[in-house]
Amino acid sequence: MSNLRIASWCAPIAFVIGQAQHLGMTPTTRRAKPTDAALRAAKEIERNPSFIESTAQVIDRETGVRELVELLENILAEAGDLIESRSPELVAQARAALRHSGDEARRLEE
Numbered sequence: 001m002s003n004l005r006i007a008s009w010c011a012p013i014a015f016v017i018g019q020a021q022h023l024g025m026t027p028t029t030r031r032a033k034p035t036d037a038a039l040r041a042a043k044e045i046e047r048n049p050s051f052i053e054s055t056a057q058v059i060d061r062e063t064g065v066r067e068l069v070e071l072l073e074n075i076l077a078e079a080g081d082l083i084e085s086r087s088p089e090l091v092a093q094a095r096a097a098l099r100h101s102g103d104e105a106r107r108l109e110e
Helices: 038-046 050-063 065-085 088-101 103-110
Strands: none
Touching: 038 050, 038 088, 038 103, 050 065, 065 088
């Protein structure tokens, strides 16, 4: 006989009926709405309207635009006043870039 004992708190190896994900697996990512800039680019690239949103999602994912927009928004939210006191032009350029590349609908919600 083996001295190997299985703890009573261990989760079963097989999926329980109705369970979408196993606890040890990486959770699925939320599909974010593409940024306005990605949608504009997708409309220029893709002629089939049913593929525009998925093309825009690929553009966002591969270029990293969404992450950069969120990072820039966070920097401006946390240190915008400090940066603006030293370089108001830089903050104005950053805000203009956010208006152009970001998601206008998401900013209106906030």
